[in-house]
Amino acid sequence: xxxxxxxxxxxxxxxxxxxxxxxxxxxxxxxxxxxxxxxxxxxxxxxxxxxxxxxxxxxxxxxxxxxxxxxxxxxxxxxxxxxxxxxxxxxxxxxxxxxxxxxxxxxxxxxxxxxxxxxxxxxxxxxxxxxxxxxxxxxxxxxxxxxxxxxxxxxxxxxxxxxxxxxxxxxxxxxxxxxxxxxxxxxxxxxxxxxxxxxxxxxxxxxxxxxxxxxxxxxxxxxxxxx
Amino acid sequence: xxxxxxxxxxxxxxxxxxxxxxxxxxxxxxxxxxxxxxxxxxxxxxxxxxxxxxxxxxxxxxxxxxxxxxxxxxxxxxxxxxxxxxxxxxxxxxxxxxxxxxxxxxxxxxxxxxxxxxxxxxxxxxxxxxxxxxxxxxxxxxxxxxxxxxxxxxxxxxxxxxxxxxxxxxxxxxxxxxxxxxxxxxxxxxxxxxxxxxxxxxxxxxxxxxxxxxxxxxxxxxxxxxx
Numbered sequence: 001x002x003x004x005x006x007x008x009x010x011x012x013x014x015x016x017x018x019x020x021x022x023x024x025x026x027x028x029x030x031x032x033x034x035x036x037x038x039x040x041x042x043x044x045x046x047x048x049x050x051x052x053x054x055x056x057x058x059x060x061x062x063x064x065x066x067x068x069x070x071x072x073x074x075x076x077x078x079x080x081x082x083x084x085x086x087x088x089x090x091x092x093x094x095x096x097x098x099x100x101x102x103x104x105x106x107x108x109x110x111x112x113x114x115x116x117x118x119x120x121x122x123x124x125x126x127x128x129x130x131x132x133x134x135x136x137x138x139x140x141x142x143x144x145x146x147x148x149x150x151x152x153x154x155x156x157x158x159x160x161x162x163x164x165x166x167x168x169x170x171x172x173x174x175x176x177x178x179x180x181x182x183x184x185x186x187x188x189x190x191x192x193x194x195x196x197x198x199x200x201x202x203x204x205x206x207x208x209x210x211x212x213x214x215x216x217x218x219x220x221x222x223x224x225x226x227x
Numbered sequence: 228x229x230x231x232x233x234x235x236x237x238x239x240x241x242x243x244x245x246x247x248x249x250x251x252x253x254x255x256x257x258x259x260x261x262x263x264x265x266x267x268x269x270x271x272x273x274x275x276x277x278x279x280x281x282x283x284x285x286x287x288x289x290x291x292x293x294x295x296x297x298x299x300x301x302x303x304x305x306x307x308x309x310x311x312x313x314x315x316x317x318x319x320x321x322x323x324x325x326x327x328x329x330x331x332x333x334x335x336x337x338x339x340x341x342x343x344x345x346x347x348x349x350x351x352x353x354x355x356x357x358x359x360x361x362x363x364x365x366x367x368x369x370x371x372x373x374x375x376x377x378x379x380x381x382x383x384x385x386x387x388x389x390x391x392x393x394x395x396x397x398x399x400x401x402x403x404x405x406x407x408x409x410x411x412x413x414x415x416x417x418x419x420x421x422x423x424x425x426x427x428x429x430x431x432x433x434x435x436x437x438x439x440x441x442x443x444x445x446x447x448x449x450x451x452x453x454x
Contacts, residue, residue, distance in 0.1 A: 034361065076361050079352035090314065125306035134261065134303050 002190070002226045004138075004165040005106055005219070006156070008174035009117035013099055014127055017198040019092040020056065023085045024048070027062060030084030034077045038069060057120055093130040096196060098217040103136045105220050114139040114159045116172070118149045118179070139163055150176075151183030160187075171223055173216075177202035181209045192222060229417070229453045231365075231392040232333055232446070233383070235401035236344035240326055241354055244425040246319035247283065250312045251275070254289060257311030261304045265296060284347055320357040323423060325444040330363045332447050341366040341386045343399070345376045345406070366390055377403075378410030387414075398450055400443075404429035408436045417453060419446060 010016035028036075028043045036043065047065050054061060062081045066073045106113060115137050117124045121144035128134040139162045141155045148154035160170060167188040174180020175194040184191045185207045193202075193209035196216065202208070211222050237243035255263075255270045263270065274292050281288060289308045293300045333340060342364050344351045348371035355361040366389045368382045375381035387397060394415040401407020402421040411418045412434045420429075420436035423443065429435070438449050 030356075034356070075348055075352040076356070076367075079349070079356035080361065083353060083356040086313070087317065090317065121302055122306070125302040126310060129257075129261070129303070129306035129310040134307065140303075 001169060002111070002171055002223055003169040004112040004114060004160070004163050005171045005173065005223060006114040006116050006159055006184075006189075007172075008150075008176070008180045008194070009115050009124055009127060010119060011175040011197045012173055012180070012194045013095055013115070013133070014093060014131060015096055015197055016127075019089055022092050023089040024051075026088040027081040027085040031062075031077045031081040034080035035074070036066075036069075036077050043069070057123060090130070093127060095131045095133060096216060098215055099131075100133065102216050102219055103133060106223065107136060109220075109224070111223065112138045112163045112165060114141070114163060116141050116150070116155045116159050118143050118155075120144055150174075150179040151186065153183055153187050156183055156187050156189070171219075171226070173213075173219065177206045177209065182207045185209075190226060192219060228396060229338070229398055229450055231339040231341060231387070231390050231397040232450060233341040233343050233386055233397055233399045233411075233416075235377075235399075235403070235407045235421070236342050236346060236351055236354060238402040238424045239400055239407070239421045240322055240342070240360070241320060241358060242323055242424055243354075246316055249319050250316040251278075253315040254308040254312040258289075258304045258308040261307035262301070263293075263296075263304050270296070284350060317357070320354060322358045322360060323443060325442055326358075327360065329443050329446055330360065333450065334363060336447075336451070338450065339365045339390045339392060341368070341390060343368045343377070343382045343386050345370050345382075347371055377401075377406040378413065380410055380414050383410060383414055383416070398446075398453070400440075400446065404433045404436065409434045412436075419449060 007013055024047060028040055028047065032038065032040060046069060047061065050061055050064055054064065062078055063073050066078055103113060113136050119142055121142040124140065124142040139159050141159045143149065146155040146158055160167060171190045171192060172180065172184030173192045173194055175197050177193060181191045181193055191209040193212040194216065195212050195214050213219060234240055251274060255267055255274065259265065259267060273296060274288065277288055277291055281291065289305055290300050293305055330340060340363055346369055348369040351367065351369040366386050368386045370376065373382040373385055387394060398417045398419060399407065399411035400419040400421055402424050404420060408418045408420055418436040420439045421443065422439050422441050440446060
Protein backbone atom coordinates (compact mmCIF):
# COMPACT_ATOMS: atom_id res chain seq x y z
CA UNK A 1 0.00 0.00 0.00
CA UNK A 2 1.68 3.19 -1.23
CA UNK A 3 0.89 6.26 0.89
CA UNK A 4 3.61 8.75 -0.06
CA UNK A 5 5.65 9.88 -3.06
CA UNK A 6 8.97 11.59 -2.41
CA UNK A 7 10.88 13.55 -5.05
CA UNK A 8 14.38 14.71 -5.62
CA UNK A 9 14.26 18.42 -6.62
CA UNK A 10 17.01 19.45 -9.07
CA UNK A 11 16.73 17.75 -12.48
CA UNK A 12 13.69 15.80 -11.26
CA UNK A 13 11.09 18.53 -10.62
CA UNK A 14 13.05 21.51 -11.97
CA UNK A 15 15.26 21.51 -15.04
CA UNK A 16 18.18 22.75 -12.98
CA UNK A 17 20.97 22.11 -15.47
CA UNK A 18 19.22 23.95 -18.28
CA UNK A 19 18.63 26.89 -15.94
CA UNK A 20 22.26 26.86 -14.83
CA UNK A 21 23.86 26.57 -18.28
CA UNK A 22 21.57 29.22 -19.78
CA UNK A 23 22.15 31.61 -16.86
CA UNK A 24 25.92 31.14 -16.92
CA UNK A 25 25.94 31.72 -20.68
CA UNK A 26 24.02 34.97 -20.25
CA UNK A 27 26.32 36.09 -17.43
CA UNK A 28 29.44 35.57 -19.55
CA UNK A 29 27.95 37.45 -22.52
CA UNK A 30 26.99 40.35 -20.26
CA UNK A 31 30.45 40.47 -18.64
CA UNK A 32 32.12 40.59 -22.05
CA UNK A 33 29.70 43.36 -23.05
CA UNK A 34 30.70 45.23 -19.87
CA UNK A 35 34.38 45.06 -20.76
CA UNK A 36 35.72 41.61 -19.87
CA UNK A 37 38.56 41.17 -22.39
CA UNK A 38 38.06 37.47 -23.21
CA UNK A 39 36.62 35.11 -25.80
CA UNK A 40 33.30 33.66 -24.67
CA UNK A 41 34.27 30.01 -25.11
CA UNK A 42 37.40 30.49 -23.04
CA UNK A 43 35.53 32.36 -20.29
CA UNK A 44 32.85 29.64 -20.14
CA UNK A 45 35.50 26.92 -19.89
CA UNK A 46 37.20 28.61 -16.93
CA UNK A 47 33.89 29.35 -15.22
CA UNK A 48 32.70 25.73 -15.42
CA UNK A 49 36.06 24.55 -14.09
CA UNK A 50 35.51 26.85 -11.10
CA UNK A 51 32.05 25.33 -10.57
CA UNK A 52 33.75 21.92 -10.53
CA UNK A 53 36.14 23.16 -7.85
CA UNK A 54 33.71 25.16 -5.70
CA UNK A 55 30.50 23.18 -6.25
CA UNK A 56 27.47 24.00 -8.39
CA UNK A 57 25.70 25.85 -5.55
CA UNK A 58 28.63 28.18 -4.79
CA UNK A 59 27.24 31.70 -4.58
CA UNK A 60 30.28 33.87 -5.36
CA UNK A 61 31.52 32.12 -8.46
CA UNK A 62 31.68 35.28 -10.62
CA UNK A 63 33.81 37.03 -8.00
CA UNK A 64 36.20 34.05 -8.02
CA UNK A 65 36.17 34.02 -11.81
CA UNK A 66 37.13 37.72 -12.04
CA UNK A 67 39.86 37.31 -9.43
CA UNK A 68 41.26 34.46 -11.49
CA UNK A 69 41.14 36.09 -14.93
CA UNK A 70 41.64 39.79 -14.06
CA UNK A 71 43.46 39.50 -10.74
CA UNK A 72 40.73 41.62 -9.11
CA UNK A 73 36.96 42.07 -8.90
CA UNK A 74 35.79 44.69 -11.42
CA UNK A 75 32.40 45.70 -10.05
CA UNK A 76 31.03 47.02 -13.31
CA UNK A 77 31.72 43.66 -14.97
CA UNK A 78 30.57 41.68 -11.93
CA UNK A 79 27.27 43.56 -11.67
CA UNK A 80 26.55 43.08 -15.37
CA UNK A 81 27.15 39.33 -14.95
CA UNK A 82 24.99 38.99 -11.84
CA UNK A 83 22.06 40.94 -13.33
CA UNK A 84 22.11 38.85 -16.53
CA UNK A 85 22.43 35.62 -14.53
CA UNK A 86 19.47 36.50 -12.28
CA UNK A 87 17.22 37.62 -15.12
CA UNK A 88 17.74 34.45 -17.11
CA UNK A 89 17.51 32.26 -14.02
CA UNK A 90 14.15 33.75 -13.07
CA UNK A 91 12.83 32.88 -16.51
CA UNK A 92 14.20 29.34 -16.57
CA UNK A 93 13.21 28.20 -13.09
CA UNK A 94 10.29 26.21 -14.40
CA UNK A 95 9.06 22.74 -13.54
CA UNK A 96 9.43 20.05 -16.21
CA UNK A 97 6.35 19.50 -18.37
CA UNK A 98 3.53 17.69 -16.54
CA UNK A 99 5.04 18.24 -13.08
CA UNK A 100 2.19 20.40 -11.78
CA UNK A 101 -0.74 18.32 -13.11
CA UNK A 102 0.96 15.14 -11.88
CA UNK A 103 1.49 16.55 -8.37
CA UNK A 104 -2.12 17.71 -8.37
CA UNK A 105 -3.48 14.30 -9.42
CA UNK A 106 -1.39 12.59 -6.74
CA UNK A 107 -2.78 14.97 -4.10
CA UNK A 108 -6.32 14.35 -5.35
CA UNK A 109 -5.77 10.62 -4.87
CA UNK A 110 -4.72 11.30 -1.28
CA UNK A 111 -0.99 10.63 -1.47
CA UNK A 112 1.38 12.47 0.82
CA UNK A 113 4.11 14.27 -1.11
CA UNK A 114 7.64 15.24 -0.14
CA UNK A 115 10.92 16.63 -1.41
CA UNK A 116 14.29 15.20 -0.40
CA UNK A 117 17.04 17.42 -1.80
CA UNK A 118 20.78 17.78 -1.41
CA UNK A 119 20.47 21.51 -2.14
CA UNK A 120 21.00 24.00 0.70
CA UNK A 121 17.73 24.82 2.52
CA UNK A 122 17.30 28.41 1.34
CA UNK A 123 17.99 27.54 -2.29
CA UNK A 124 15.67 24.55 -2.30
CA UNK A 125 12.81 26.64 -0.90
CA UNK A 126 13.53 29.49 -3.32
CA UNK A 127 13.28 27.06 -6.24
CA UNK A 128 10.00 25.64 -4.94
CA UNK A 129 8.62 29.14 -4.40
CA UNK A 130 9.78 30.35 -7.83
CA UNK A 131 7.95 27.41 -9.45
CA UNK A 132 4.92 28.00 -7.21
CA UNK A 133 4.83 24.36 -6.04
CA UNK A 134 5.70 24.73 -2.32
CA UNK A 135 2.10 24.09 -1.29
CA UNK A 136 2.02 20.59 -2.78
CA UNK A 137 4.54 19.17 -0.34
CA UNK A 138 3.80 17.86 3.13
CA UNK A 139 7.50 17.67 3.91
CA UNK A 140 10.69 19.20 2.47
CA UNK A 141 14.04 17.88 3.66
CA UNK A 142 17.19 19.68 2.49
CA UNK A 143 20.89 19.31 3.08
CA UNK A 144 20.67 21.68 6.05
CA UNK A 145 17.92 19.61 7.67
CA UNK A 146 19.86 16.34 7.59
CA UNK A 147 23.50 17.30 7.25
CA UNK A 148 23.88 14.29 4.94
CA UNK A 149 23.82 13.87 1.17
CA UNK A 150 22.10 11.07 -0.67
CA UNK A 151 22.59 8.09 -0.87
CA UNK A 152 23.00 8.41 2.92
CA UNK A 153 19.63 7.33 4.35
CA UNK A 154 19.30 10.21 6.84
CA UNK A 155 17.33 12.66 4.64
CA UNK A 156 14.92 9.98 3.41
CA UNK A 157 14.36 8.77 6.98
CA UNK A 158 13.61 12.27 8.26
CA UNK A 159 11.03 12.73 5.50
CA UNK A 160 9.36 9.36 6.09
CA UNK A 161 9.25 9.91 9.84
CA UNK A 162 7.67 13.34 9.48
CA UNK A 163 5.03 11.85 7.21
CA UNK A 164 4.50 8.83 9.48
CA UNK A 165 5.09 6.50 6.55
CA UNK A 166 7.19 3.30 6.36
CA UNK A 167 9.77 2.92 3.57
CA UNK A 168 7.76 0.19 1.85
CA UNK A 169 4.77 2.53 1.74
CA UNK A 170 6.73 5.14 -0.23
CA UNK A 171 7.91 5.74 -3.79
CA UNK A 172 11.05 7.77 -4.50
CA UNK A 173 11.55 9.63 -7.78
CA UNK A 174 14.98 10.93 -8.76
CA UNK A 175 17.34 11.43 -11.71
CA UNK A 176 20.54 10.06 -10.22
CA UNK A 177 21.00 6.31 -9.94
CA UNK A 178 23.96 6.33 -7.59
CA UNK A 179 22.49 8.88 -5.24
CA UNK A 180 18.68 9.11 -5.43
CA UNK A 181 17.92 5.52 -6.40
CA UNK A 182 20.67 3.78 -4.41
CA UNK A 183 19.72 5.53 -1.16
CA UNK A 184 15.98 4.96 -1.53
CA UNK A 185 16.49 1.31 -2.44
CA UNK A 186 18.69 0.72 0.58
CA UNK A 187 15.77 1.76 2.78
CA UNK A 188 13.29 -0.42 0.91
CA UNK A 189 11.36 2.25 -0.97
CA UNK A 190 10.01 1.69 -4.48
CA UNK A 191 12.28 3.61 -6.87
CA UNK A 192 11.51 5.51 -10.08
CA UNK A 193 14.28 6.90 -12.26
CA UNK A 194 13.43 10.23 -13.90
CA UNK A 195 14.84 9.82 -17.41
CA UNK A 196 13.23 12.93 -18.92
CA UNK A 197 15.88 15.35 -17.70
CA UNK A 198 19.63 15.38 -17.24
CA UNK A 199 19.72 11.86 -15.89
CA UNK A 200 23.05 10.06 -15.79
CA UNK A 201 23.24 6.58 -17.33
CA UNK A 202 23.88 4.20 -14.43
CA UNK A 203 27.19 2.31 -14.33
CA UNK A 204 27.46 -1.50 -14.51
CA UNK A 205 27.36 -2.04 -10.78
CA UNK A 206 24.60 0.49 -10.15
CA UNK A 207 21.40 -0.50 -8.38
CA UNK A 208 18.58 -0.87 -10.89
CA UNK A 209 15.53 1.32 -10.31
CA UNK A 210 12.17 -0.42 -10.12
CA UNK A 211 10.82 1.83 -12.86
CA UNK A 212 12.12 4.34 -15.38
CA UNK A 213 9.97 7.15 -16.78
CA UNK A 214 10.49 9.52 -19.68
CA UNK A 215 7.53 11.70 -18.66
CA UNK A 216 6.61 12.45 -15.07
CA UNK A 217 2.92 11.99 -15.98
CA UNK A 218 3.64 8.22 -16.13
CA UNK A 219 4.16 8.27 -12.36
CA UNK A 220 0.46 8.24 -11.63
CA UNK A 221 -0.11 4.86 -13.30
CA UNK A 222 2.93 3.38 -11.54
CA UNK A 223 1.84 4.54 -8.10
CA UNK A 224 -1.78 3.54 -8.63
CA UNK A 225 -0.65 0.16 -9.95
CA UNK A 226 1.24 -0.48 -6.70
CA UNK A 227 -1.83 -0.05 -4.53
CA UNK B 228 33.47 76.28 -17.45
CA UNK B 229 31.53 73.12 -16.53
CA UNK B 230 33.33 69.88 -17.42
CA UNK B 231 31.58 67.24 -15.34
CA UNK B 232 28.14 66.32 -14.04
CA UNK B 233 27.90 64.10 -10.98
CA UNK B 234 24.73 62.36 -9.89
CA UNK B 235 23.35 60.83 -6.77
CA UNK B 236 21.92 57.38 -7.66
CA UNK B 237 18.87 56.39 -5.57
CA UNK B 238 15.83 58.62 -6.13
CA UNK B 239 17.84 60.75 -8.57
CA UNK B 240 18.61 58.35 -11.44
CA UNK B 241 16.53 55.38 -10.25
CA UNK B 242 13.12 55.58 -8.62
CA UNK B 243 14.41 53.66 -5.62
CA UNK B 244 11.56 54.30 -3.23
CA UNK B 245 8.89 53.18 -5.69
CA UNK B 246 10.88 50.00 -6.35
CA UNK B 247 11.29 49.39 -2.63
CA UNK B 248 7.68 50.00 -1.60
CA UNK B 249 6.29 47.95 -4.49
CA UNK B 250 8.70 45.06 -3.83
CA UNK B 251 7.99 45.05 -0.10
CA UNK B 252 4.26 45.07 -0.80
CA UNK B 253 4.61 42.08 -3.12
CA UNK B 254 6.78 40.23 -0.59
CA UNK B 255 4.20 40.67 2.17
CA UNK B 256 1.33 39.50 -0.08
CA UNK B 257 3.33 36.42 -1.09
CA UNK B 258 4.23 35.60 2.53
CA UNK B 259 0.57 35.81 3.56
CA UNK B 260 -0.30 33.58 0.60
CA UNK B 261 2.35 31.11 1.80
CA UNK B 262 0.82 30.92 5.27
CA UNK B 263 1.87 33.99 7.27
CA UNK B 264 -1.06 34.43 9.67
CA UNK B 265 -1.26 38.24 9.65
CA UNK B 266 -3.18 41.15 8.19
CA UNK B 267 -1.27 42.82 5.39
CA UNK B 268 -1.41 46.35 6.85
CA UNK B 269 -0.04 45.12 10.14
CA UNK B 270 2.74 43.11 8.48
CA UNK B 271 3.75 46.11 6.34
CA UNK B 272 3.84 48.37 9.40
CA UNK B 273 6.18 46.02 11.28
CA UNK B 274 8.39 45.47 8.23
CA UNK B 275 8.89 49.20 7.62
CA UNK B 276 9.70 49.69 11.30
CA UNK B 277 12.41 47.04 10.88
CA UNK B 278 13.78 48.90 7.86
CA UNK B 279 13.95 52.00 10.06
CA UNK B 280 15.94 50.04 12.63
CA UNK B 281 18.23 48.07 10.31
CA UNK B 282 18.56 50.51 7.40
CA UNK B 283 16.94 50.46 3.98
CA UNK B 284 19.80 48.44 2.44
CA UNK B 285 19.68 45.64 5.03
CA UNK B 286 19.66 42.35 3.16
CA UNK B 287 18.04 39.94 5.64
CA UNK B 288 15.02 41.99 6.61
CA UNK B 289 12.48 39.22 5.90
CA UNK B 290 14.37 36.82 8.14
CA UNK B 291 14.31 39.41 10.94
CA UNK B 292 10.63 40.05 10.28
CA UNK B 293 9.73 36.34 10.57
CA UNK B 294 11.80 35.96 13.72
CA UNK B 295 9.93 38.90 15.19
CA UNK B 296 6.38 37.87 14.25
CA UNK B 297 6.66 34.04 14.28
CA UNK B 298 9.57 33.56 16.66
CA UNK B 299 11.38 31.59 13.95
CA UNK B 300 12.25 31.62 10.23
CA UNK B 301 9.68 29.61 8.26
CA UNK B 302 11.53 28.85 5.02
CA UNK B 303 8.43 28.27 2.94
CA UNK B 304 7.13 31.72 3.88
CA UNK B 305 10.56 33.32 3.59
CA UNK B 306 11.20 31.88 0.11
CA UNK B 307 7.80 33.04 -1.13
CA UNK B 308 8.59 36.56 0.11
CA UNK B 309 12.08 36.68 -1.41
CA UNK B 310 10.92 35.41 -4.81
CA UNK B 311 8.07 37.94 -4.96
CA UNK B 312 10.38 40.74 -3.82
CA UNK B 313 13.01 39.92 -6.45
CA UNK B 314 10.53 39.59 -9.29
CA UNK B 315 8.92 42.92 -8.62
CA UNK B 316 12.26 44.60 -7.97
CA UNK B 317 13.63 43.43 -11.32
CA UNK B 318 10.64 45.02 -13.04
CA UNK B 319 10.79 48.31 -11.15
CA UNK B 320 14.52 48.99 -11.34
CA UNK B 321 14.07 51.54 -14.08
CA UNK B 322 15.60 54.96 -14.57
CA UNK B 323 13.28 57.96 -14.23
CA UNK B 324 11.82 59.26 -17.48
CA UNK B 325 14.38 61.11 -19.63
CA UNK B 326 17.40 59.83 -17.67
CA UNK B 327 18.92 57.89 -20.59
CA UNK B 328 18.45 60.54 -23.32
CA UNK B 329 19.74 63.21 -20.93
CA UNK B 330 22.87 61.22 -20.06
CA UNK B 331 23.40 60.57 -23.76
CA UNK B 332 23.07 64.24 -24.71
CA UNK B 333 25.52 65.22 -21.94
CA UNK B 334 28.04 62.66 -23.25
CA UNK B 335 27.57 63.95 -26.81
CA UNK B 336 28.42 67.43 -25.58
CA UNK B 337 31.65 66.06 -24.06
CA UNK B 338 30.83 66.25 -20.36
CA UNK B 339 32.38 63.75 -17.98
CA UNK B 340 29.74 61.93 -15.92
CA UNK B 341 29.90 60.35 -12.50
CA UNK B 342 27.85 58.75 -9.75
CA UNK B 343 28.38 59.55 -6.07
CA UNK B 344 26.21 57.23 -3.99
CA UNK B 345 25.83 56.31 -0.33
CA UNK B 346 24.69 52.82 -1.37
CA UNK B 347 27.03 49.86 -0.78
CA UNK B 348 29.31 49.21 -3.79
CA UNK B 349 27.77 45.95 -4.97
CA UNK B 350 24.21 47.30 -4.78
CA UNK B 351 25.06 50.53 -6.55
CA UNK B 352 26.68 48.64 -9.43
CA UNK B 353 23.81 46.14 -9.59
CA UNK B 354 21.33 49.02 -9.95
CA UNK B 355 23.40 50.65 -12.69
CA UNK B 356 23.74 47.30 -14.50
CA UNK B 357 20.02 46.52 -14.14
CA UNK B 358 19.18 49.88 -15.71
CA UNK B 359 21.87 49.37 -18.39
CA UNK B 360 23.48 52.75 -17.69
CA UNK B 361 26.90 51.68 -16.28
CA UNK B 362 28.66 52.63 -19.50
CA UNK B 363 27.70 56.29 -19.27
CA UNK B 364 29.77 56.96 -16.18
CA UNK B 365 33.47 57.80 -16.10
CA UNK B 366 33.55 57.35 -12.34
CA UNK B 367 31.34 55.65 -9.74
CA UNK B 368 32.03 56.31 -6.06
CA UNK B 369 30.06 54.31 -3.48
CA UNK B 370 29.96 54.07 0.28
CA UNK B 371 32.61 51.31 0.18
CA UNK B 372 34.97 53.46 -1.88
CA UNK B 373 34.97 56.41 0.50
CA UNK B 374 33.79 55.02 3.83
CA UNK B 375 31.88 58.28 4.31
CA UNK B 376 28.29 59.29 3.67
CA UNK B 377 27.19 62.56 2.15
CA UNK B 378 27.28 65.44 3.10
CA UNK B 379 30.85 64.48 4.07
CA UNK B 380 33.04 65.78 1.20
CA UNK B 381 35.14 62.59 0.83
CA UNK B 382 33.04 60.83 -1.85
CA UNK B 383 32.65 63.96 -3.96
CA UNK B 384 36.39 64.66 -3.71
CA UNK B 385 37.32 61.13 -4.79
CA UNK B 386 35.07 61.46 -7.84
CA UNK B 387 36.40 64.88 -8.81
CA UNK B 388 40.01 63.77 -8.38
CA UNK B 389 39.50 60.68 -10.55
CA UNK B 390 37.99 62.87 -13.25
CA UNK B 391 40.69 65.54 -12.90
CA UNK B 392 38.03 68.20 -12.42
CA UNK B 393 37.87 71.07 -9.90
CA UNK B 394 34.72 71.54 -7.79
CA UNK B 395 33.77 74.76 -9.60
CA UNK B 396 33.92 72.87 -12.90
CA UNK B 397 31.29 70.37 -11.75
CA UNK B 398 27.52 70.19 -11.30
CA UNK B 399 25.98 67.90 -8.69
CA UNK B 400 22.44 66.53 -9.06
CA UNK B 401 20.67 64.93 -6.09
CA UNK B 402 17.29 64.59 -4.39
CA UNK B 403 18.31 65.26 -0.80
CA UNK B 404 18.98 68.82 0.29
CA UNK B 405 20.70 68.04 3.58
CA UNK B 406 22.94 65.37 2.12
CA UNK B 407 23.46 65.69 -1.65
CA UNK B 408 23.12 69.46 -1.96
CA UNK B 409 24.75 70.47 1.33
CA UNK B 410 27.87 68.38 0.67
CA UNK B 411 28.30 69.50 -2.95
CA UNK B 412 27.76 73.17 -2.00
CA UNK B 413 30.36 72.96 0.73
CA UNK B 414 32.94 72.00 -1.90
CA UNK B 415 31.87 74.75 -4.29
CA UNK B 416 30.05 72.69 -6.90
CA UNK B 417 26.97 73.97 -8.70
CA UNK B 418 23.98 72.15 -7.21
CA UNK B 419 20.76 70.92 -8.80
CA UNK B 420 17.92 69.52 -6.69
CA UNK B 421 16.05 66.64 -8.36
CA UNK B 422 12.42 67.42 -7.50
CA UNK B 423 10.85 64.85 -9.83
CA UNK B 424 11.21 61.92 -7.45
CA UNK B 425 10.96 61.30 -3.74
CA UNK B 426 12.71 64.51 -2.84
CA UNK B 427 12.40 65.80 0.70
CA UNK B 428 11.30 69.40 1.22
CA UNK B 429 14.33 71.19 2.69
CA UNK B 430 14.06 72.54 6.24
CA UNK B 431 14.28 76.25 7.11
CA UNK B 432 18.01 76.23 7.72
CA UNK B 433 18.85 74.03 4.72
CA UNK B 434 21.31 75.20 2.07
CA UNK B 435 19.44 76.31 -1.04
CA UNK B 436 20.31 74.49 -4.25
CA UNK B 437 21.36 76.64 -7.22
CA UNK B 438 18.65 75.05 -9.35
CA UNK B 439 15.62 72.83 -8.91
CA UNK B 440 14.31 70.60 -11.70
CA UNK B 441 11.06 68.66 -12.06
CA UNK B 442 12.33 66.77 -15.12
CA UNK B 443 15.93 65.59 -15.54
CA UNK B 444 15.79 66.68 -19.20
CA UNK B 445 16.00 70.29 -17.91
CA UNK B 446 19.56 69.58 -16.79
CA UNK B 447 20.98 70.00 -20.27
CA UNK B 448 19.90 73.64 -20.53
CA UNK B 449 21.23 74.41 -17.07
CA UNK B 450 24.65 72.86 -17.73
CA UNK B 451 24.94 74.42 -21.18
CA UNK B 452 23.89 77.80 -19.75
CA UNK B 453 26.78 77.63 -17.26
CA UNK B 454 29.41 77.26 -19.99
